[in-house]
Amino acid sequence: xxxxxxxxxxxxxxxxxxxxxxxxxxxxxxxxxxxxxxxxxxxxxxxxxxxxxxxxxxxxxxxxxxxxxxxxxxxxxxxxxxxxxxxxxxxxxxxxxxxxxxxxxxxxxxxxxxxxxxxxxxxxxxxxxxxxxxxxxxxxxxxxxxxxxxxxxxxxxxxxxxxxxxxxxxxxxxxxxxxxxxxxxxxxxxxxxxxxxxxxxxxxxxxxxxxxxxxxxxxxxxxxxxxxxxxxxxxxxxxxxxxxxxxxxxxxxxxxxxxxxxxxxx
Amino acid sequence: xxxxxxxxxxxxxxxxxxxxxxxxxxxxxxxxxxxxxxxxxxxxxxxxxxxxxxxxxxxxxxxxxxxxxxxxxxxxxxxxxxxxxxxxxxxxxxxxxxxxxxxxxxxxxxxxxxxxxxxxxxxxxxxxxxxxxxxxxxxxxxxxxxxxxxxxxxxxxxxxxxxxxxxxxxxxxxxxxxxxxxxxxxxxxxxxxxxxxxxxxxxxxxxxxxxxxxxxxxxxxxxxxxxxxxxxxxxxxxxxxxxxxxxxxxxxxxxxxxxxxxxxxxxxxxxxxxxxxxxxxxxxxxxxxxxxxxxxxxxxxxxxxxxxxxxxxxxxxxxxxxxxxxxxxxxxxxxxxxxxx
Numbered sequence: 001x002x003x004x005x006x007x008x009x010x011x012x013x014x015x016x017x018x019x020x021x022x023x024x025x026x027x028x029x030x031x032x033x034x035x036x037x038x039x040x041x042x043x044x045x046x047x048x049x050x051x052x053x054x055x056x057x058x059x060x061x062x063x064x065x066x067x068x069x070x071x072x073x074x075x076x077x078x079x080x081x082x083x084x085x086x087x088x089x090x091x092x093x094x095x096x097x098x099x100x101x102x103x104x105x106x107x108x109x110x111x112x113x114x115x116x117x118x119x120x121x122x123x124x125x126x127x128x129x130x131x132x133x134x135x136x137x138x139x140x141x142x143x144x145x146x147x148x149x150x151x152x153x154x155x156x157x158x159x160x161x162x163x164x165x166x167x168x169x170x171x172x173x174x175x176x177x178x179x180x181x182x183x184x185x186x187x188x189x190x191x192x193x194x195x196x197x198x199x200x201x202x203x204x205x206x207x208x209x210x211x212x213x214x215x216x217x218x219x220x221x222x223x224x225x226x227x228x229x230x231x232x233x234x235x236x237x238x239x240x241x242x243x244x245x246x247x248x249x250x251x252x253x254x255x256x257x258x259x260x261x262x263x264x265x266x
Numbered sequence: 267x268x269x270x271x272x273x274x275x276x277x278x279x280x281x282x283x284x285x286x287x288x289x290x291x292x293x294x295x296x297x298x299x300x301x302x303x304x305x306x307x308x309x310x311x312x313x314x315x316x317x318x319x320x321x322x323x324x325x326x327x328x329x330x331x332x333x334x335x336x337x338x339x340x341x342x343x344x345x346x347x348x349x350x351x352x353x354x355x356x357x358x359x360x361x362x363x364x365x366x367x368x369x370x371x372x373x374x375x376x377x378x379x380x381x382x383x384x385x386x387x388x389x390x391x392x393x394x395x396x397x398x399x400x401x402x403x404x405x406x407x408x409x410x411x412x413x414x415x416x417x418x419x420x421x422x423x424x425x426x427x428x429x430x431x432x433x434x435x436x437x438x439x440x441x442x443x444x445x446x447x448x449x450x451x452x453x454x455x456x457x458x459x460x461x462x463x464x465x466x467x468x469x470x471x472x473x474x475x476x477x478x479x480x481x482x483x484x485x486x487x488x489x490x491x492x493x494x495x496x497x498x499x500x501x502x503x504x505x506x507x508x509x510x511x512x513x514x515x516x517x518x519x520x521x522x523x524x525x526x527x528x529x530x531x532x533x534x535x536x537x538x539x540x541x542x543x544x545x546x547x548x549x550x551x552x553x554x555x556x557x558x559x560x561x562x563x564x565x566x567x568x569x570x571x572x573x574x575x576x577x578x579x580x581x582x583x584x585x586x587x588x589x590x591x592x593x594x595x596x597x598x599x600x601x602x603x604x605x606x607x
Contacts, residue, residue, distance in 0.1 A: 076458065077455070077457075079452065079454060080455055091447070093450060095447065096446045097443065097446060105454050108455075111455070115432075115436070118436045161454075
């Protein structure tokens with residue numbers, strides 16, 4: 001379970017470039033909630049995910065994971081609760097290291113790392129099986145450097161890494177935005193499958209409204225660093241893209257300003 | 267002809283010494299490899315920690331401390347130097363290069379505090395040094411020469427073996443990940459500040475050890491012995507990487523990279539000897555190292571540019587216009603086209 005309580009965050013505080021990115025974000029995710037997040041440019045979608053991940057300290061408010069207040073924990077100390085996949089396929093993996101080494105790194109997320117061998121034979125067999133399930137042929141290239149993989153392969157691998165050690169929260173930050181439509185669909189399908197199988201609690205930022213409606217059991221819309229619309233269950237299932245656009249104008253009093261989102265209406 | 271023979275003779279006589287020196291500097295170069303290649307941190311502490319290691323060992327040995335103990339302390343002194351740079355960088359937010367320069371400058375004073383003066387001699391006649399240039403020059407027993415080169419080689423082999431083990435462990439992998447992608451490392455729960463601190467310490471420890479070996483080898487430590495050491499270390503790393511890529515290609519693994527770094531140092535000193543025999547004066551050795559490093563760093567850039575540059579793109583665009591109905595230009599570029607083919 002994840003609770004965000006009245007989160008505030010401003011960048012460049014006290015300067016002329018001050019930008020209030022989050023203005024009191026409050027939300028509670030139940031176990032197994034899969035929330036999709038949409039909103040205009042600078043609405044605070046990715047910033048919300050970064051607040052959860054602890055990329056920087058928040059100005060105000062609390063982040064509570066499974067009842068434990070993690071607001072004061074730095075990014076690497078919070079990592080044991082959180083699996084992350086980023087927008088840029090380069091961000092989630094170590095390019096100069098082997099596929100199996102990347103997996104071994106992820107398998108130890110949140111554990112103290114000592115002087116025992118970095119990857120055991122048993123692990124290798126396990127990774128071989130898991131990569132097979134991805135159906136990308138990666139199981140036969142376990143000693144290949146990740147830098148040689150395509151963007152889609154890297155995102156699939158990052159997804160596997162993020163969920164290798166079951167996270168309390170899975171954060172997907174526009175993780176298919178940099179991929180071609182076909183690969184994006186495949187990675188999304190894989191995300192759905194893993195989240196369902198492992199019964200994960202997840203947040204997914206997307207600029208594709210159809211995807212936001214199709215995936216997950218709950219949808220939130222953000223504007224100006226606030227959650228302006230929160231819908232789940234049957235009501236969410238029955239949403240259409242036009243509903244979302246209308247809802248946005250109704251609640252925010254302006255037209256949606258996210259070009260990418262408008263382009264990806266279908 | 268006679269001159270050539272005599273020069274070849276000089277070269278042959280000096281070769282074991284050059285190889286030994288290369289191996290000793292190879293220890294330093296492996297230290298530089300850890301920061302420059304693995305951690306992606308240009309660490310200039312090296313220039314200071316080499317002299318620090320040298321003077322620490324000399325002062326301890328001349329005061330009756332057993333040689334192995336003195337060398338371990340020289341290693342630890344180097345670690346401390348690296349630690350200072352790492353703390354300046356991670357805890358006080360000073361950019362890496364500047365942090366290294368600050369430590370390097372401070373170590374100049376530390377050296378004088380330890381020794382009281384710039385030069386610290388140590389004689390192999392009075393102390394049981396592990397290595398000395400005395401036994402590697404022409405006229406010595408072959409066994410003595412082999413023993414000297416072998417001693418330096420054993421140090422390099424042991425260090426490569428130890429580092430191979432360390433960087434295969436969970437923590438070693440965390441360090442490699444830090445250097446490769448720090449955002450990902452944090453997301454995987456790695457304390458990247460700590461990995462930086464440990465790597466810089468380990469690297470400068472090796473440089474300190476290299477200084478301890480070098481001081482024994484040459485029979486003295488000197489406050490200026492580390493001046494330009496980083497450039498020699500970089501030269502060794504870069505020469506090693508280029509050679510390794512060419513020779514081992516796909517099989518250029520981690521052990522290979524460390525071994526080729528040491529080999530790069532040997533090649534550096536052998537080539538230096540050759541250009542000195544040809545006529546480079548000892549005053550110009552630093553110029554030589556700077557040119558070597560600049561050259562090796564520039565080659566990949568120029569190679570890339572040779573494939574793609576605005577100049578070439580401009581030329582190509584003119585060739586492309588030959589298909590357009592522009593009589594004047596197409597006539598000119600059309601002939602170019604033929605020449606190229």
